[in-house]
Amino acid sequence: MGDEFPVLGRGIAPGKVILFGEHSVVYGRPAIAAPVTRVWAEAIVTPGEPGVGITIHAPDLNRRFGLAQAPPDEPLAFVVRLTLEALDLSSPPDWTITIRSTIPIAAGMGSGTAVSAAMARAIAAAADRALPNPVLSDLVYQVERLHHGSPSGVDNTVVSYAAPVYFIRGQPPQLLRIARPFWLVIADTGVPSSTREAVMAVRRAWEADRVRFEALFDRIAAIVERARAAIEGGDVDALGPLMDENHALLREMGVSSPELERLVTAARAHGAAGAKLVGAGRGGNMIALVERERTNAVAEALRSAGATRCIITQVRQEAANAYE
């Protein structure tokens, strides 16, 4: 953008994957999640038309609308209103907020979460106000609730802190030390995944057989603890089998799908050390733990097995303030 449209504020937030513990995290068990910095959401604040207030512009979605005209439950407008309130900005300035994202939508990679975080950061930057990570994370959680009803809070936490986290619902997140970086191939089934519906399906199954589901959640919790020790101890070799075990338990919970199974099987057959679905499941993405030299071969095999998109990424220690 040239001098005509000076950028008043910019915010960026990464995608994410849940490495271990999705679904059981809703029921108070721990989860481990990491940012995926190869994909991101970005929001830019530029001067708007005088007297118009805030205009929200999402060119990828072909949407442009005024904040004042948006209904209360419009998610993008909701983020803006919450942020203005959090920053004590009572009268909205004349701004245009433009949003872009390279994160796959409805695929368990936190695209909506990252858009919210990027918008809040951009507004804070334009207003020259600080928005510390815990405040940002709480704000994004309010937006998540609009989408999902009762989210665990893991998504807003990992995306807001932009750092690997060990997370238990209702507790302050613990930032994880990644002793040895590792590589993931993330592959999209191309089947949209609704977090709300998957979470509700698990809830119904849990209500029908609490003893069985509580036992599954406990077994996943034990996997998460072992994974945490492996990640912090640099024992990358231990992570593959733990992913396989976590996937098997998610399948028992009923959140896998034929497409996910096909990709998980293909990844293992082509040398991945382990593989699992990520996020809500029943579609969306899976991840495979792969040695660096084999990442391209595994991605190729996943495409042949039907993946519509593959992202190769390294999980490593992120500077906690990389996105502030």
Ligand code: PMV
């Ligand atoms: O599909 P995603 O990336 O929105 O992940 C949802 C994670 C769940 O554990 C299934 C739900 C939650 O609120 O944590």
